[in-house]
Amino acid sequence: MNQEEKIAAYKAITSSLDETFDYINNFCRDVLKTRGGRIGSGMGSLLEALWGYEMNKVLSEKGFDSCELAWFPSHQYHDFACVQASKDWNPETGEGEYFRVEAKSMNSGADESKAHFDVLNAELDEYDALLLLVWSWVDIDEYHCCPQVTDSFFANAKPITQLRDALHIERGGTFVDSNSCPDGCDTLTCRHNGEPLNEQGKRERLSGPESTRPSAKVAYAANFGGLVRMLKTRGESAKQTFRNLRRSDDIIDAYISFIHRHYPSEELNHFSVSEWREIGRNSGIDSSGMSKQEIRNSIANNENYHEIIRWV
Numbered sequence: 001m002n003q004e005e006k007i008a009a010y011k012a013i014t015s016s017l018d019e020t021f022d023y024i025n026n027f028c029r030d031v032l033k034t035r036g037g038r039i040g041s042g043m044g045s046l047l048e049a050l051w052g053y054e055m056n057k058v059l060s061e062k063g064f065d066s067c068e069l070a071w072f073p074s075h076q077y078h079d080f081a082c083v084q085a086s087k088d089w090n091p092e093t094g095e096g097e098y099f100r101v102e103a104k105s106m107n108s109g110a111d112e113s114k115a116h117f118d119v120l121n122a123e124l125d126e127y128d129a130l131l132l133l134v135w136s137w138v139d140i141d142e143y144h145c146c147p148q149v150t151d152s153f154f155a156n157a158k159p160i161t162q163l164r165d166a167l168h169i170e171r172g173g174t175f176v177d178s179n180s181c182p183d184g185c186d187t188l189t190c191r192h193n194g195e196p197l198n199e200q201g202k203r204e205r206l207s208g209p210e211s212t213r214p215s216a217k218v219a220y221a222a223n224f225g226g227l228v229r230m231l232k233t234r235g236e237s238a239k240q241t242f243r244n245l246r247r248s249d250d251i252i253d254a255y256i257s258f259i260h261r262h263y264p265s266e267e268l269n270h271f272s273v274s275e276w277r278e279i280g281r282n283s284g285i286d287s288s289g290m291s292k293q294e295i296r297n298s299i300a301n302n303e304n305y306h307e308i309i310r311w312v
């Protein structure tokens with residue numbers, strides 16, 4: 001499969017996203033109408049799966065007949081593969097695939113998303129994508145509600161791993177080098193290269209070295225790649241790494257903006273009060289006597305808010 005075919009398939013998917021979300025929301029209104037409506041109900045997984053089904057409907061209606069989405073049959077990391085339509089697909093070897101998609105959902109009423117994006121950079125191909133769905137229960141008449149997708153993010157996954165990994169290192173974390181694996185593996189047969197270890201040297205994924213499990217009872221730390229948590233910065237060096245990467249890459253910037261839009265306190269806390277004052281001053285705002293939140297709100301009235309924040 002050549003580069004041009006992959007790009008064409010990627011464009012087919014990205015240009016069909018809006019219709020797909022309309023279809024999902026229509027389906028939810030028709031079929032998932034209910035009274036009550038619970039969080040932690042598995043609804044997020046259902047919406048993720050629906051994305052694949054509804055996307056295929058849209059692709060076919062729009063005449064993109066050379067590609068379709070396939071659902072992974074077993075426990076591969078990814079949820080979907082965009083594959084060549086009506087041709088053989090081998091999920092083990094990747095034959096017949098244009099790219100893969102990992103789908104995560106976040107309920108907008110929940111404090112923090114449980115979703116983790118912990119695939120290793122080396123496990124991703126250039127066009128592999130990350131899909132994030134934000135959903136909530138919406139009232140549709142006096143008695144009934146249904147889930148609705150209210151916002152979404154779709155982009156190449158690799159740049160996001162770059163940001164995640166750089167901030168992992170800023171937190172004192174490391175990545176296993178198979179030349180010096182904690183399990184003492186032979187370099188050539190070690191399967192732990194690139195596995196993240198936290199600052200205590202404990203593994204973050206089940207596939208990390210056995211000798212680095214946190215305890216007899218806890219198999220792995222599982223903090224790595226938390227969609228919100230991965231953006232947290234402590235200390236000046238981490239902040240600068242975050243900001244440099246944000247400035248350098250549109251996808252990294254889009255990811256940060258998306259998460260901060262849904263978790264505004266994360267953005268508020270990323271900057272110190274004196275930084276907010278300075279950003280305000282540069283935007284012509286006299287922030288004397290204002291709280292951090294008030295300064296932020298004043299700056300947010302500026303139509304260039306996003307640009308101002310990106311280039312701090």
Ligand SMILES: [Zn+2]
Nearest residue numbers: 181185190192
């Ligand atoms: Zn090893």
